Amino acid sequence: MTAAPPTPPLxxxxxxxxxxxxxxxxxxxxxxxxSAALSVIxxxxxxxxxxxxxxxxxxxDFLRNYPSRKPAQAGFKAALWGSIWVTAVAGVVAIxxxxxxxxxxxxxxxxxxxxxxLHWFIQLNVxxxxxxxxxxxGILGLTVFVRMFGLFGSPNPAIYxxxxxxxxxSGEVIQAFLVExxxxxxxxxxxxxxxxxxxxxxxxxxxxxxADATRIYAKQxxxxxxxxxxxxxxxxxxxxxxxxTLTTDAGEHITFPASAVTAYRTTNFIQVGDPDSFFYLRVPxxxxxxxxxxxxxxxxxxxIIIASxxxxxxxxxxxxxxxxxxxxxxxxxxxxxVLPASxxxxxxxxxxxxxxxxxxxxxxxxxxGVVLITFVPRNLMDDFAAMPLQIFNWAGRPQExxxxxxxxxxxxxLAVLLAFNAVAIVLRQKFSRPLQ
Amino acid sequence: MLRRRIxxxxxxxxxxxxxxxxxxxxxxxxxxxxxxxxETRRFFIMPEVSVAEFFFSTRWEPLLGEEKHFGIWPLVCGxxxxxxxxxxxxxPFGLITAIYLSEYxxxxxxxxLKPALEILAGIPTVVYGYFALAVLTPALQRIDGSxxxxxxxxxxxxxxxxxxxxxTSLSEDALRAVPRSLREGAYATGATKFDVSLKxxxxxxxxxxxxxxxLAIARAVGETMIVALAAGGLARLTLDxxxxxxxxxxxxxxxxxxxxxxxxxxxxxxxxxxxALFVMTLVLTLIGQFVLARYREEYE
Numbered sequence: 001m002t003a004a005p006p007t008p009p010l011x012x013x014x015x016x017x018x019x020x021x022x023x024x025x026x027x028x029x030x031x032x033x034x035s036a037a038l039s040v041i042x043x044x045x046x047x048x049x050x051x052x053x054x055x056x057x058x059x060x061d062f063l064r065n066y067p068s069r070k071p072a073q074a075g076f077k078a079a080l081w082g083s084i085w086v087t088a089v090a091g092v093v094a095i096x097x098x099x100x101x102x103x104x105x106x107x108x109x110x111x112x113x114x115x116x117x118l119h120w121f122i123q124l125n126v127x128x129x130x131x132x133x134x135x136x137x138g139i140l141g142l143t144v145f146v147r148m149f150g151l152f153g154s155p156n157p158a159i160y161x162x163x164x165x166x167x168x169x170s171g172e173v174i175q176a177f178l179v180e181x182x183x184x185x186x187x188x189x190x191x192x193x194x195x196x197x198x199x200x201x202x203x204x205x206x207x208x209x210x211a212d213a214t215r216i217y218a219k220q221x222x223x224x225x226x227x228x229x230x231x232x233x234x235x236x237x238x239x240x241x242x243x244x245t246l247t248t249d250a251g252e253h254i255t256f257p258a259s260a261v262t263a264y265r266t267t268n269f270i271q272v273g274d275p276d277s278f279f280y281l282r283v284p285x286x287x288x289x290x291x292x293x294x295x296x297x298x299x300x301x302x303x304i305i306i307a308s309x310x311x312x313x314x315x316x317x318x319x320x321x322x323x324x325x326x327x328x329x330x331x332x333x334x335x336x337x338v339l340p341a342s343x344x345x346x347x348x349x350x351x352x353x354x355x356x357x358x359x360x361x362x363x364x365x366x367x368x369g370v371v372l373i374t375f376v377p378r379n380l381m382d383d384f385a386a387m388p389l390q391i392f393n394w395a396g397r398p399q400e401x402x403x404x405x406x407x408x409x410x411x412x413x414l415a416v417l418l419a420f421n422a423v424a425i426v427l428r429q430k431f432s433r434p435l436q
Numbered sequence: 437m438l439r440r441r442i443x444x445x446x447x448x449x450x451x452x453x454x455x456x457x458x459x460x461x462x463x464x465x466x467x468x469x470x471x472x473x474x475e476t477r478r479f480f481i482m483p484e485v486s487v488a489e490f491f492f493s494t495r496w497e498p499l500l501g502e503e504k505h506f507g508i509w510p511l512v513c514g515x516x517x518x519x520x521x522x523x524x525x526x527x528p529f530g531l532i533t534a535i536y537l538s539e540y541x542x543x544x545x546x547x548x549l550k551p552a553l554e555i556l557a558g559i560p561t562v563v564y565g566y567f568a569l570a571v572l573t574p575a576l577q578r579i580d581g582s583x584x585x586x587x588x589x590x591x592x593x594x595x596x597x598x599x600x601x602x603x604t605s606l607s608e609d610a611l612r613a614v615p616r617s618l619r620e621g622a623y624a625t626g627a628t629k630f631d632v633s634l635k636x637x638x639x640x641x642x643x644x645x646x647x648x649x650x651l652a653i654a655r656a657v658g659e660t661m662i663v664a665l666a667a668g669g670l671a672r673l674t675l676d677x678x679x680x681x682x683x684x685x686x687x688x689x690x691x692x693x694x695x696x697x698x699x700x701x702x703x704x705x706x707x708x709x710x711x712a713l714f715v716m717t718l719v720l721t722l723i724g725q726f727v728l729a730r731y732r733e734e735y736e
Contacts, residue, residue, distance in 0.1 A: 018626075021628045021630070021631065022628060024628070024630050025628040025629055025630035025631075028630045028633075028634075029540060029630075031532060032532055032533070032535065032536035032540055033536070035528075035529045035532040035533050035536065036532075036533045036536045036537070036541070036545075036549055038529055038533075039529075039533060039549070039552055039553055039556060039600060039601070039604075040548065040549065040552045042556070042597055043552050043555060043556055045571070046559075046563075046567050046571070046597075049567065049570070049571045050563070050566075050567075053570065096457075097457045097460060100453070100454040100457035100458070101454070101457050101458040101460075101461060103454055104451075104454045104455055104457070104458045105458065108451060108454070121462070122458050122459075122461055122462060124725065125461055125462055125465050126461055127721065127725045128465065128718060128721050128722065128725070129461060129464060129465060130721075131651065131654050131655075131658075131717055131718070131720070131721030131724070132468065132658070132714065132717060132718075132721075133657070133658025133659070133660065133685065133713060133714075133717055134658070134660065135658070135660045135685055135688055135689070135710070135713075136468060136472075136658070136710055136713065136714050137468075138692070139468075139471065139472070139707065139710050140464070140467050140468050140471060143467075143471045144467060144471075298464055301460075301461065301464070302461070305461070329443075329444075329447055330447075331447040331450055331451065332447075352558070355558060356558075358560070359558075359559070359560025359561070359562070359563075360560070361560070361561070361562045361660075361661045362561075362660035362661055362685070362689070365689060365692060365693065366688075366692045388560050388562040388661070391562050391563070391566065392562050392565070392661060392664070392665065395562070395565065395566045395569060395570070395665055396664075396665055403566075403569075403570050406566055406570075407566065407570070410563050410566060413560065413563070414559070414563070417558060417559075417560075421558065
């Protein structure tokens, strides 16, 4: 191509000799190669640094242990399982919604004016949503899912009385505020908890006594006093001398001594099932697996829509027209022709989107993913840790040793992502067949 | 007859459900805008702040001291500084790599480069944050001793590495969409590959390249975990990338991680910052989409 015959000089400017142009070309190729090599070098450097730093703590115990204050015992179990739960929720919610939106946008273009404007607006909007910073989605999730606009909340929607529902090995169930956790065992977990029940006061519970503990949110505190009064309020304070101050829904403060209380119970947020069971649900969701998963679903929804639209658009029109000519309805065409043909593309896009969800930290940070967690979620309402959040926490600590633990965490995270992408590639190759 | 009617009704129902899913995307946008507006309003009606201070004061001191100051410019400055550093890396190198991939690269090199870029694009941002903090900063400190542990430079470079694949892949798409006839016409006049790439193909694909730049910048502005790890936590009005800065997203992380009470003024201020961030990225993506739509019209 470059061996074209000499041409007359360009009409403007000085004539440029063929040689100088060739030199320029060669120079540019060098610049190109250097620039292109840069990204490969950076990738190699990044991976090498992480493997070098992270190799020390990469053992099976790392996957089996819970986080600890001691680097050598710090583990990834809670984060790994938390990520699996949250990502599963995000995928289950976002993939059907994304495909549905893509079908409407591609296969059912409206003819009348108002739906057409809506159609155009949704298209524009999906592009914009893809550009919204993920931390902003976190704020949306915090208001909508974690707090549910305070619709079910206490007088001050932003503040709940967060309590612990602790089941002891003796079978006793205590509902109390957490005051302090004391001591530190081998794993860095507290050896005892000091809790405070508004009526019975402080109590120390050894870790060995506790069967399990769940966070609950008290919506209202109800007291029956010895003089027969019943007092109901949303916020509670207990002073050291045993006086209880309750803020009622009307905003007034009522003070009475704890010794005058004959009965106390709380109304918690609307809940279904036992907090220990698999199907436990409550509103608002609080900083739970469900809230985190739904927030991540919003983050990846535009990505799935865009990828699915591309896949659907790639299905040749002749297939649609053939089916229509045989008398199929439009939905029938979509269901039996378009979707099967575009499935590999949709699946690939969905898997890439889900792997984005696995790596997202910012929205979960806002929604309230917790880092020091020593259990695997049992249901959608449990608190959770997540891999990227745990890595963020470790990397941000001043101790050099925790940097290494962070690198080990990154190795696990990257391995999970690699597995996901491998599945995407296999799917793409297995299902993709020529369509014409 | 009846069966057909039921079938038709069912199909209408399905299409209605699909439409409802599509409307959800609009609800998401409305939700974001509504929440940010409401919380920002609640922030501004607090007696300690005023709209004028927010937009015209140059001090952002929400947590320290007796008197709190809420002038957003130091945070905007931090964001702009980090974004500028990232742009210096991602925009030129991303474009040159795209030109190389589209015009020059032999198939064997492409087979190495494309996956490398795809992997770079798929790496979670918190990993880049770790890279900036644990690898880039110590390396830069060896070159220049005046660089602090937390600094805008290494955070910006990491953000640049993160956005580089975005520039490359979108620009390459734009360059490849330029019709072959344009290139062949230029070659016929005796142009070298360099002339063709830079004087024919690039101008023809310019709108796509510009769109890729805008989208990459929008991503850099909204990037959170890298700056939260590597840029530091001190809001300063400075253009010196060697010291620590706080970006808008960095401030939000500080607030949401911290122990500030949820009704407090610091907490509310993070919503005002989020609103400003949302507007910035929205403008960038809107222009990007507009430019991209125009470019699509030209060649399809």
